[in-house]
Amino acid sequence: MSRKIGMWLYSNGGGDKIQDKIVKKLKEREIETVTDIKLHNAIAKNGHILYKKRKVDELDLFFSYNAGEQTQYQMFLYQALNRVIPMINSYDSFALTEDKFQTSFLLQQHGVTTPEFQLCHRDNSKHLEKIMKKWSKMVYKPTDGWGGVGLTKIESQETLDMLMPFLNQMDLRFFYVEKFLKYDNTDFRVDIVDGEFVGCYGRKASKSDWRTNITSGGSVFLREPDDDVITLAKKASKICGTDIAGVDIIYDLEREEYVVLEVNGIPAFATPEQEKAGLNFNDKKIDLIVNMIDRKTKK
Ligand SMILES: Nc1ncnc2c1ncn2[C@@H]1O[C@H](COP(=O)(O)OP(=O)(O)O)[C@@H](O)[C@H]1O
Ligand SMILES: [Mg+2]
Numbered sequence: 001m002s003r004k005i006g007m008w009l010y011s012n013g014g015g016d017k018i019q020d021k022i023v024k025k026l027k028e029r030e031i032e033t034v035t036d037i038k039l040h041n042a043i044a045k046n047g048h049i050l051y052k053k054r055k056v057d058e059l060d061l062f063f064s065y066n067a068g069e070q071t072q073y074q075m076f077l078y079q080a081l082n083r084v085i086p087m088i089n090s091y092d093s094f095a096l097t098e099d100k101f102q103t104s105f106l107l108q109q110h111g112v113t114t115p116e117f118q119l120c121h122r123d124n125s126k127h128l129e130k131i132m133k134k135w136s137k138m139v140y141k142p143t144d145g146w147g148g149v150g151l152t153k154i155e156s157q158e159t160l161d162m163l164m165p166f167l168n169q170m171d172l173r174f175f176y177v178e179k180f181l182k183y184d185n186t187d188f189r190v191d192i193v194d195g196e197f198v199g200c201y202g203r204k205a206s207k208s209d210w211r212t213n214i215t216s217g218g219s220v221f222l223r224e225p226d227d228d229v230i231t232l233a234k235k236a237s238k239i240c241g242t243d244i245a246g247v248d249i250i251y252d253l254e255r256e257e258y259v260v261l262e263v264n265g266i267p268a269f270a271t272p273e274q275e276k277a278g279l280n281f282n283d284k285k286i287d288l289i290v291n292m293i294d295r296k297t298k299k
Helices: 015-028 072-084 091-097 100-109 125-135 157-169 227-240 272-276 282-297
Strands: 003-009 031-034 043-045 048-051 061-065 117-121 138-140 152-154 174-179 186-193 196-204 219-222 244-252 257-264
Touching (some): 048 072, 061 072, 091 100, 100 174, 100 257, 125 157, 227 244, 227 257
Parallel strands (some): 003 061
Antiparallel strands (some): 043 048, 186 196, 186 244, 196 219, 244 257
């Protein structure tokens, strides 16, 4: 076999089975796969990136799909590796989607509606008070968070006053805040691979939380997206340059339009339980990924 790629895919939640399927389908196209290349255990030595004596930089492509084990070190190697071989997602796109501010900024630049946001320097807390007066409710977001963790709803000047000492203590460089949107506490998660619509599901926040994330008590349900949602997700993915994306969309009841909350660069495949419940687009996603790897490694 002349083509060989590297892969690092999460193994929990059915990831191991997904990996087997991808490896098998690649083999049918005469593409060999080296699995479980854990970048965070690799080392860079002179002009090479080594993992268990293998030169990762000599592979034809690297498919990085492990959300649970991101470290700064591994991002560093990701960046270096992508200077010499193609990666899915590219380093630039992945780094972009890891940052909510950078993503929202770029999306709005290209005419995609996101929640109104502001970024201000930590020394400029006076500005936060001004924003608060204008918006009346806002969400403080860590720009590199996931799973709803660290998101804080600020509903009044008093909450802000209470929060400030904590935020100041955290040694942040900046505050990223969004206007708190009125919505029905449900969202759309739309998967896009290689510019194509793969599938969609919905998430609903629990009665006691405003966040739809599963880790915040939200639940998944089957949801058909209308064309506007699909078009918006494709556009967001294109702007971010992602080969694979899971776009989070909610409907803003005030502005009466769909808005993009964030773009996820490693959207999980449906788990076996979710597949049983009817989320049936894993195979389509696998096929699109395999086609894309095939195309990107053509010699
Ligand atoms: N501006 C907002 N207004 C209202 N709800 C929001 C807003 N931003 C996020 N949320 C809620 O919080 C959840 C998590 O936000 P998100 O930006 O997707 O971050 P995470 O990476 O933690 O999932 C969303 O799914 C949504 O339910
Ligand atoms: Mg999200």
